[in-house]
Amino acid sequence: MAGKLYFTAGPTRLHPAVEPAMRRALAEGVASISHRGAGFRRVFERATGRVRELLGIPATHSVFFLSSGTECMERIVQNCVREQSLHLVNGAFSERFHRIAESLGKRAARVEAEWGEGLDTGAVVVPDRAELLCVTQNETSTGVATDLGGLAAIRRQRPDLLVAVDMVSSAPCMEVDFELVDCAFFSVQKGFGMPAGLAVLSAGPRALERAAALKAEGQTIGSYHSFESLAAKAAKHETPETPNVLAIHVLGEVCRAILAEGVAAMRERTAQKAGLLYEALERHPALSPFVADRALRSPTVIVGRAHGGSRAIIGRLAEEGFVVSAGYGRYRDEHLRIANFPAHELSQVRDLVDAL
Amino acid sequence: MAGKLYFTAGPTRLHPAVEPAMRRALAEGVASISHRGAGFRRVFERATGRVRELLGIPATHSVFFLSSGTECMERIVQNCVREQSLHLVNGAFSERFHRIAESLGKRAARVEAEWGEGLDTGAVVVPDRAELLCVTQNETSTGVATDLGGLAAIRRQRPDLLVAVDMVSSAPCMEVDFELVDCAFFSVQKGFGMPAGLAVLSAGPRALERAAALKAEGQTIGSYHSFESLAAKAAKHETPETPNVLAIHVLGEVCRAILAEGVAAMRERTAQKAGLLYEALERHPALSPFVADRALRSPTVIVGRAHGGSRAIIGRLAEEGFVVSAGYGRYRDEHLRIANFPAHELSQVRDLVDAL
Numbered sequence: 009m010a011g012k013l014y015f016t017a018g019p020t021r022l023h024p025a026v027e028p029a030m031r032r033a034l035a036e037g038v039a040s041i042s043h044r045g046a047g048f049r050r051v052f053e054r055a056t057g058r059v060r061e062l063l064g065i066p067a068t069h070s071v072f073f074l075s076s077g078t079e080c081m082e083r084i085v086q087n088c089v090r091e092q093s094l095h096l097v098n099g100a101f102s103e104r105f106h107r108i109a110e111s112l113g114k115r116a117a118r119v120e121a122e123w124g125e126g127l128d129t130g131a132v133v134v135p136d137r138a139e140l141l142c143v144t145q146n147e148t149s150t151g152v153a154t155d156l157g158g159l160a161a162i163r164r165q166r167p168d169l170l171v172a173v174d175m176v177s178s179a180p181c182m183e184v185d186f187e188l189v190d191c192a193f194f195s196v197q198k199g200f201g202m203p204a205g206l207a208v209l210s211a212g213p214r215a216l217e218r219a220a221a222l223k224a225e226g227q228t229i230g231s232y233h234s235f236e237s238l239a240a241k242a243a244k245h246e247t248p249e250t251p252n253v254l255a256i257h258v259l260g261e262v263c264r265a266i267l268a269e270g271v272a273a274m275r276e277r278t279a280q281k282a283g284l285l286y287e288a289l290e291r292h293p294a295l296s297p298f299v300a301d302r303a304l305r306s307p308t309v310i311v312g313r314a315h316g317g318s319r320a321i322i323g324r325l326a327e328e329g330f331v332v333s334a335g336y337g338r339y340r341d342e343h344l345r346i347a348n349f350p351a352h353e354l355s356q357v358r359d360l361v362d363a364l
Numbered sequence: 365m366a367g368k369l370y371f372t373a374g375p376t377r378l379h380p381a382v383e384p385a386m387r388r389a390l391a392e393g394v395a396s397i398s399h400r401g402a403g404f405r406r407v408f409e410r411a412t413g414r415v416r417e418l419l420g421i422p423a424t425h426s427v428f429f430l431s432s433g434t435e436c437m438e439r440i441v442q443n444c445v446r447e448q449s450l451h452l453v454n455g456a457f458s459e460r461f462h463r464i465a466e467s468l469g470k471r472a473a474r475v476e477a478e479w480g481e482g483l484d485t486g487a488v489v490v491p492d493r494a495e496l497l498c499v500t501q502n503e504t505s506t507g508v509a510t511d512l513g514g515l516a517a518i519r520r521q522r523p524d525l526l527v528a529v530d531m532v533s534s535a536p537c538m539e540v541d542f543e544l545v546d547c548a549f550f551s552v553q554k555g556f557g558m559p560a561g562l563a564v565l566s567a568g569p570r571a572l573e574r575a576a577a578l579k580a581e582g583q584t585i586g587s588y589h590s591f592e593s594l595a596a597k598a599a600k601h602e603t604p605e606t607p608n609v610l611a612i613h614v615l616g617e618v619c620r621a622i623l624a625e626g627v628a629a630m631r632e633r634t635a636q637k638a639g640l641l642y643e644a645l646e647r648h649p650a651l652s653p654f655v656a657d658r659a660l661r662s663p664t665v666i667v668g669r670a671h672g673g674s675r676a677i678i679g680r681l682a683e684e685g686f687v688v689s690a691g692y693g694r695y696r697d698e699h700l701r702i703a704n705f706p707a708h709e710l711s712q713v714r715d716l717v718d719a720l
Contacts, residue, residue, distance in 0.1 A: 014396040019609065027390055034383055038561035040370040042689070075431035075561070078588045078605035085587075089450060111587040197606060203395035205431070205561050205608025231441075231467040232434045249434035250610065251560025253375065333398070 012326075013356055015346045017148050017309055017333040023201030023351040027262035031206060039254045039293065047243035051257045056245075058263035062180050062271060065210050069186055071265070072238040073251050077176040079233070080193035081108045081271030083173045083209065084140070086218035088191065089114050090227065094138040096127045096154070096340075099147035100336050105174060106142070107305040123150045123339070126304040130158025139218075140170045146178035148198075148335035151297075151345065152304050153178070165246040166216060170215055180349070181278045181308050196255065199308065200262050202349030206255040208337040211235055266350055272287045275348050281348050281357040282307040288361040294321065298343055310346040311335070318344045321364075328363045368682075369464045369712055371702045372691040373504050374533060379557030379707040385617035386610065395610045398539055405601040412601075414619035416626060418536050421566050428594040429607050430563045433532040435589070437464045439565065440496070440528045443530035443575035443591040444547065445470050446583065450494040452483045452510070455503035456692050461530060462498070471576055476696070479506045479669075479695070482660040486514025496526045502534035504554075504691035507653075507667030507701065508660050509534070514543040519570045526571055536622060537634045537664050546571040552611065555664065556618050556682070557707030562611040590663055603718075622706055630706050637704050637713040638663040644717040650677065654699055666702040667691070674700045677720075 014021040033039065041047040049232045054069040056170060065071060074080050093114050095106040109116035121127045129143060132142060132224055141162065146153050159171055172191040172332060173184055178193035187194065190212045197204035219235035221230040229235065232248040241248050268272055286305060289297045298311040314321055322344055325332055335343025347358065370377040389395065394653040412427040421427060430436050441464060449470050451462040465472035473491055477483045479664040485499060497518065502509050515527055528547040529540055536551035544549065546568045553560035575591035576709060585591065588604040597604050622630055642661060645653045645668045654667040670677055674691060678700050681688055691699025704713065 012393055012396075016396065016398060019396050019398065019606065022390070022395055026395075030390070033385070034378070037368055037370065039378055039382075039688075040368075040372065040375050042372060042375065043560065052500035075435075076607070082587045082589075110585040111584070112592070113582075113584045119548075195606065203608070203610040204606040205611060226469075228467070228469045231464040234439075234467070249432035250375065250551065250560040251432070252559070254559040255561060280676065299633065317636065321518045331396075 011304050011330050012331050013359060015330060015332045015352065017345045017347045018198035019204050019348045020349060021201060021351045022203070023262045023265065025262045025265040026202055026258055029258045033254055033257050037258050041253065043247065043250045048253060051260065052245040052247070055256045055260035055263070058260050058267060059208055062183065062263050063266055064186060066186055069210045069212045070216070070239050070242050072211065073243055073256060074207045074233065075205060075252070076176065076207050077193060077195040078104065078108070078347065080207050081105045081174070082112065083230060083233050083235070084191045084193070084229070085109045085112050085114060086230045087222065088140045088170050088172065088215055090139055090222055091115055091119060092135070092137045092185050093140045093142060094119065095142045096129070096132065096135060096144065097143070097150055098125060098127055098150065098167065099123055100149035101147060101174060101176065102142070102144040104142065124152060124298050124300070126152050126301065127154055129154060129156060129160060130161045130182070132162060134162060134166050134169055134223070138169060140172060142172045142174070145182055145184065146308055148177040148309050149251070151299050151306045151309045153306040153315055156184065156188070159185070159252045163188055170218060170345040175334050176308050181275055182245060186210065186212065196259055198218065198347070199349045201349055202255065202262060204250045204256055215350060224309050235296055268286070275353060278348060278350070281352065281354055283347060284357055284361050285310040288364050292364060296325060308348050310348055312344050312346070313342060314344060317341050325363055330363055334358065368685050368687050369716070371686060371688045371708065372703045373703045374535065374554035375560050376554065376705060377557060377707045378559070379617045379621065381415060381621035382614055385614045389613050394613050397609065399603065399606050399609060404609060407609065408581055411612045411616035411619070414616050415564055417536065418619050418623055419540065420542060422542055423441065425566045425568045425632045426567045426572070426595050426598050428598055429565065429603055430565050430589065431614060432563050433549060433551040433607070434460065434464070434563045435531065435581050436563050437461045437530070437590070438468065439466050439471060439586060439589050440452060440458060440547045441465045441547070442584070443578065444496045444526050444528070444571055446495055446578060446581070447471055447503065448473060448491070448493045448538045449496045449498060450475065450490060450502065451456050451498045452488065454483055454484070454508055455479055455500070456505035457503060458498070458500040458529060458718055461500065480509050480654050481509060482654070483510055484514060485512060488514070488518060490518060490522050490525055496528060498528045498530070500530040501538055501540065502532070504533040504665050507655050507662045507665045509538065509662040512540065512544070515541070521546055526574060532534045536627070537594055537631055542566065545707065552615055554703070555705045556615060558611065558614055558618060558704055562608045562615065573622060589630060597605060609667050616699065623641040633664045633710060634704060634706070637708060637710055638666060640706060640713055640717050641702055643664040644720050648720060664704050666704055668700050668702070670700060673697050681719055686716050686719055
């Protein structure tokens with residue numbers, strides 16, 4: 009596994025800030041400190057402060073640490089839905105959010121688009137009884153990015169509707185207007201280039217009020233990871249359980265490195281690298297971009313369709329030291345997926361393009 | 365924080381195998397591999413295989429990875445309890461198990477002992493409607509170890525009752541007879557000396573059957589971390605979500621190191637170190653063991669009562685480089701708690717005893 013360059017959709021190439029931060033943290037005993045002491049509270053405050061700055065999360069919204077994007081989906085449904093949720097489904101991860109709501113006993117409605125196609129958030133007709141709208145900003149399975157601009161119209165249409173955004177593979181590269189979003193979440197092994205095992209969930213005041221109302225009605229909103237429990241601890245810069253302290257520390261260091269580059273510069277670099285990758289797919293005799301509509305093409309997960317199958321191309325890239333992801337699910341052997349996160353340098357993308 | 369020796373109750377001193385294993389794993393790309401590939405399945409199989417060998421978990425029981433001991437409590441209640449659980453409560457962590465069952469809407473009965481006292485498992489009268497008995501093998505808050513020998517009598521009394529054992533601070537130092545235990549769990553930041561952020565839950569066939577029965581009745585048993593979902597993935601050496609891959613890998617390496625010493629030798633060393641620590645408390649003019657009954661004294665969490673308050677002693681030890689835990693909750697300023705895990709060497713315990 010050594011010496012390879014991971015362009016996989018996550019876990020992926022580690023951000024260059026990760027290894028030095030971990031080494032230093034281990035040497036300094038960060039993994040041994042108490043999660044109920046001042047040292048940990050500083051780690052928590054630093055990491056959440058930088059995540060807020062990087063993503064533009066306002067002070068009105070809490071920032072919680074969970075263990076995976078999948079856990080975030082479960083906790084959002086438990087804390088925000090009495091009976092009915094609505095899901096925009098256009099791939100495997102938006103599908104997962106829907107399935108989780110169903111397995112928690114909710115009536116989970118869905119508006120659907122084919123894999124590779126997008127959904128117009130502004131045109132969604134929200135059923136009267138829906139309490140939460142779940143949108144996936146970037147479908148990691150298909151490489152379709154969803155424009156969240158339509159959320160303003162939905163807010164006017166249904167002011168009481170809560171909105172949850174899956175930013176798992178879009179953060180920190182794509183923008184979210186947190187004024188229109190009650191819950192948003194990501195896991196750290198994608199855009200933040202960290203080892204897996206930590207997720208971040210931002211929850212706004214309307215989401216916390218909903219959770220409190222559901223609890224008052226006698227609904228189970230979970231135990232240690234109910235929004236109520238998470239918010240009470242977060243207010244003290246702590247977590248309900250012993251968390252992944254080392255990862256929270258490293259997240260703070262990765263955010264610092266990205267902030268040092270500058271958010272605008274990082275996003276410009278992301279767009280530039282995405283341009284090179286899509287261009288390479290278009291020029292390639294045996295490949296083409298899976299997402300036909302240019303406006304829907306994800307800047308962070310670039311999906312190519314391989315005429316004649318993707319296995320051979322993925323294998324040849326691996327021989328040259330470039331690891332890319334296979335297609336997802338039914339497209340496993342037809343697609344290849346290339347991650348384009350802040351950890352991926354322009355020169356590395358150029359090398360991958362050359363190898364392609 | 366550097367250069368200190370952590371005898372804290374967890375997070376604690378890192379096991380010497382941790383840092384080299386992490387360094388090597390990062391260099392080899394373990395944190396970048398896909399959690400759906402053969403490389404990860406080997407990591408999973410190696411870690412679960414060694415945990416099984418170390419703790420004596422039989423092939424009949426599944427081994428799942430969760431993110432904290434607290435999560436294990438929640439998942440056990442969700443998957444094993446229709447209406448009523450029974451909790452043996454003699455400290456803060458057995459209390460937490462009880463509170464989690466309550467917040468999940470269960471009627472959680474309790475048999476209680478004072479902090480510092482034990483509970484005779486063999487003498488427990490189980491209410492007719494109780495479906496799950498929850499026992500804490502080692503109360504990290506008080507340093508009381510509970511003898512599980514009475515579980516055989518309970519099994520005869522109530523063959524249908526499921527039994528869950530919290531091994532959070534007892535594994536791998538204290539034995540559990542998995543024939544009498546349906547669910548057992550621990551988190552890795554205590555006896556395994558690892559950074560926090562991973563927990564292990566073993567679930568036997570009766571627990572899986574109970575979860576299936578509850579689901580068939582229409583009860584919500586959770587979503588991605590229902591026993592059904594965990595078991596389906598574990599059968600393929602995978603996890604439902606993207607897990608803490610690096611920690612699973614490191615757990616395998618720590619288990620290898622402990623197995624190399626030998627389980628019997630490690631437990632003998634634990635008893636020897638515990639003997640030195642309790643002796644030191646007894647000899648000390650300002651300290652005495654909190655747990656009066658010698659038979660109940662935990663080998664892994666040694667709790668001392670400080671006549672005149674523990675703050676000054678804890679501060680003086682810290683100045684000499686030894687970090688011990690304060691008392692828990694109401695005993696914060698009266699007690700000190702000293703961890704005695706496999707990562708703590710005999711010579712280090714001798715140094716701590718000298719400093720005391």
